[in-house]
Amino acid sequence: MSRPDDPIGFFDSGVGGLTILREAIKALPNEEIVYLGDTARLPYGNKSPSTIIRYTLENVSFLMERKIKLLIVACFTASSYALETLEERLSIPVIGVIQSGCDELIRTTQSGRVAVLGTSSTIRSGIIQSLIQTQAPNAAVFPIACPLFVPFIEEGLVDHPALKLIAKHYLDCLKTQEVDAALLACTHYPLIRTAIQEELGPGVKLVESAACCARKAKEWLFAKGLLNPGNGKPKHRFFASDDPEKFRRLTNQFFGAEITEIGVLPVVKNKNL
Amino acid sequence: MSRPDDPIGFFDSGVGGLTILREAIKALPNEEIVYLGDTARLPYGNKSPSTIIRYTLENVSFLMERKIKLLIVACFTASSYALETLEERLSIPVIGVIQSGCDELIRTTQSGRVAVLGTSSTIRSGIIQSLIQTQAPNAAVFPIACPLFVPFIEEGLVDHPALKLIAKHYLDCLKTQEVDAALLACTHYPLIRTAIQEELGPGVKLVESAACCARKAKEWLFAKGLLNPGNGKPKHRFFASDDPEKFRRLTNQFFGAEITEIGVLPVVKNKNL
Numbered sequence: 001m002s003r004p005d006d007p008i009g010f011f012d013s014g015v016g017g018l019t020i021l022r023e024a025i026k027a028l029p030n031e032e033i034v035y036l037g038d039t040a041r042l043p044y045g046n047k048s049p050s051t052i053i054r055y056t057l058e059n060v061s062f063l064m065e066r067k068i069k070l071l072i073v074a075c076f077t078a079s080s081y082a083l084e085t086l087e088e089r090l091s092i093p094v095i096g097v098i099q100s101g102c103d104e105l106i107r108t109t110q111s112g113r114v115a116v117l118g119t120s121s122t123i124r125s126g127i128i129q130s131l132i133q134t135q136a137p138n139a140a141v142f143p144i145a146c147p148l149f150v151p152f153i154e155e156g157l158v159d160h161p162a163l164k165l166i167a168k169h170y171l172d173c174l175k176t177q178e179v180d181a182a183l184l185a186c187t188h189y190p191l192i193r194t195a196i197q198e199e200l201g202p203g204v205k206l207v208e209s210a211a212c213c214a215r216k217a218k219e220w221l222f223a224k225g226l227l228n229p230g231n232g233k234p235k236h237r238f239f240a241s242d243d244p245e246k247f248r249r250l251t252n253q254f255f256g257a258e259i260t261e262i263g264v265l266p267v268v269k270n271k272n273l
Numbered sequence: 274m275s276r277p278d279d280p281i282g283f284f285d286s287g288v289g290g291l292t293i294l295r296e297a298i299k300a301l302p303n304e305e306i307v308y309l310g311d312t313a314r315l316p317y318g319n320k321s322p323s324t325i326i327r328y329t330l331e332n333v334s335f336l337m338e339r340k341i342k343l344l345i346v347a348c349f350t351a352s353s354y355a356l357e358t359l360e361e362r363l364s365i366p367v368i369g370v371i372q373s374g375c376d377e378l379i380r381t382t383q384s385g386r387v388a389v390l391g392t393s394s395t396i397r398s399g400i401i402q403s404l405i406q407t408q409a410p411n412a413a414v415f416p417i418a419c420p421l422f423v424p425f426i427e428e429g430l431v432d433h434p435a436l437k438l439i440a441k442h443y444l445d446c447l448k449t450q451e452v453d454a455a456l457l458a459c460t461h462y463p464l465i466r467t468a469i470q471e472e473l474g475p476g477v478k479l480v481e482s483a484a485c486c487a488r489k490a491k492e493w494l495f496a497k498g499l500l501n502p503g504n505g506k507p508k509h510r511f512f513a514s515d516d517p518e519k520f521r522r523l524t525n526q527f528f529g530a531e532i533t534e535i536g537v538l539p540v541v542k543n544k545n546l
Contacts, residue, residue: 147427165433
């Protein structure tokens with residue numbers, strides 16, 4: 001049985017999920033957190049679905065050992081391929097960034113004409129497109145792969161004139177499509193929100209998964225009486241499967257604060273699932 | 274014992290090594306070729322040295338089974354970390370892109386002031402810098418990591434104005450250093466030679482590993498009487514460890530011709546080494 005002072009688990013292939021965590025902490029300031037980034041095996045995007053599911057189960061097994069009461073899959077690739085398997089096997093609720101993002105996008109659009117911006121693998125999988133169309137069969141969905149955005153962000157070039165040219169290169173084709181909302185379907189993209197908004201213009205609302213993930217988590221915890229009433233500063237623990245230095249270097253950018261203590265797990269094993 | 278009609282083996286983590294192969298075929302038009310790209314496990318650059326050595330041995334084992342008479346390690350990361358091990362264990366000669374590139378750079382410079390352009394991992398390893406300084410202790414070496422070049426090239430944006438801005442961003446700092454030669458220390462970079470040359474100006478000679486690898490191979494084969502005298506069209510065989518479609522898609526760009534037949538190896542095992 002879960003208890004209010006059990007932590008919430010976050011899983012991502014790397015540091016991108018910290019943008020999701022950041023929003024969650026605003027909405028849930030009293031919650032203990034355990035965050036795991038599988039930095040030794042990223043990127044997940046170029047791996048096969050069965051490998052992605054296996055890696056996700058191994059990582060979640062580590063989080064389950066820390067008695068999490070709720071799991072947030074803060075990785076677009078893992079939440080594309082592994083969410084059903086997790087829901088079947090876990091006794092705790094699971095919230096995925098993709099599903100939350102789609103809900104928010106559908107809630108936001110007035111015209112039903114929407115864009116989805118993501119990495120090549122997210123767009124190629126077609127999973128977001130079909131999730132939207134299941135929930136809103138009349139929606140017109142315009143998927144756009146933007147593979148250079150992540151390397152620009154990881155290089156810290158979020159204000160560089162070259163990024164503006166690249167945003168134009170990817171997004172110019174949307175101008176004639178009259179979309180009124182666009183989902184940022186990658187945990188990195190909130191960091192270049194300004195460049196994307198400038199290119200798409202004020203008529204297009206940018207939708208992120210983070211706030212919706214946080215809201216879903218809060219609603220569920222409240223309904224089950226599992227919100228942490230708080231006792232000062234809750235613990236936020238971070239783990240990476242490779243080189244904590246690299247993880248630490250990027251935390252300021254993705255989390256808005258430096259994370260100094262990062263545990264390293266040598267090999268994550270799928271023990272409990 | 275090797276024979277003149279045995280093939281030359283090429284190993285790379287992906288398609289980049291095709292730029293090396295392309296030059297080699299010009300110099301050695303009668304040679305049979307077996308090329309292996311370990312596309313299932315790329316990129317190598319973010320992996321630990323022991324993993325890189327293990328993967329390289331597994332791949333080379335596959336090539337050895339095809340009775341290659343000479344091995345060209347057409348991958349900067351693998352030739353950084355695994356060349357010594359290969360030289361110890363193999364009965365055939367091994368030519369690495371890094372070692373060839375350094376030789377060519379030292380031969381080219383007049384002033385002894387040289388730049389090395391590479392991926393983050395290549396530059397961070399410091400291996401090229403120390404190889405140059407071992408051979409030319411008075412050389413002044415300016416290493417520049419250019420992590421966005423590979424994603425631009427893989428996106429096919431080799432003439433895009435954004436690439437020019439990024440080239441300026443990385444290379445501007447070289448202008449005051451009076452270098453007269455720069456090594457393109459990544460198999461992808463020859464595809465953006467024009468953008469790099471424009472940014473560095475005509476006073477800087479760009480050095481590639483490919484021609485030097487080909488020359489070394491030819492010299493060795495000639496000395497041992499192992500040049501293939503030729504009997505019409507030699508066979509060029511290609512293997513990838515993942516998705517041949519993705520490999521095929523990039524061959525035009527890297528090889529200058531479409532490669533239609535690509536074998537897939539499920540798992541490469543280290544049998545013979």
